[in-house]
């Protein structure tokens with residue numbers, strides 16, 4: 169047993185449902201997929217295994233998450249999963265295209281799962297701006313997580329979750345789909361699909 173591997177229970181539970189959504193957009197595609205905030209690495213591994221024609225580039229800011237991603241990869245050894253890289257998505261420039269990082273442009277997808285409510289809103293803004301630059305013409309940006317709709321929580325449990333996030337950090341919080349859509353539009357991206365997911369979560373798919 170490699171003790172650097174982290175096991176996030178929620179990630180284990182939601183991997184197949186997210187994979188099912190992604191398969192509508194990724195099946196049969198080639199190219200590169202950048203993941204922001206990869207956490208334990210379980211999603212990157214799962215998706216790399218399910219979409220063998222694509223190359224996955226996992227990233228995170230936490231060193232122990234990067235170590236976990238690489239530890240899972242050492243154990244399983246997928247040829248289309250690249251080593252984890254340190255990337256703070258709040259940074260103005262991500263350094264893509266530099267040695268060992270994903271290509272600067274033409275990405276097939278950027279995926280970001282359960283991150284933008286556990287970080288300042290500036291991260292979502294920055295991500296939407298950078299995605300418009302890094303995605304290929306038919307690439308897409310994928311968000312997964314809990315969201316408000318029209319400024320309102322969709323469930324009581326999400327409202328309580330929002331309060332608990334804000335208690336940890338006032339800059340965190342469940343985001344509003346319409347706010348995501350607004351910033352996306354300012355960056356030339358369109359919110360194409362909103363998909364209801366298990367456990368009161370949503371998938372958002374944005375394209376040019």
Ligand SMILES: C[S@@+](CC[C@H](N)C(=O)[O-])C[C@H]1O[C@@H](n2cnc3c(N)ncnc32)[C@H](O)[C@@H]1O
Nearest residue numbers: 179205206207229230256257258281282283287
């Ligand atoms: C709730 S975890 C989700 C991890 C993974 N996506 C999943 O669903 O299992 C949030 C992740 O976002 C990462 N994160 C937070 N702020 C970040 C930032 N500024 N840039 C990149 N990643 C960040 C954290 O380190 C953590 O791995």
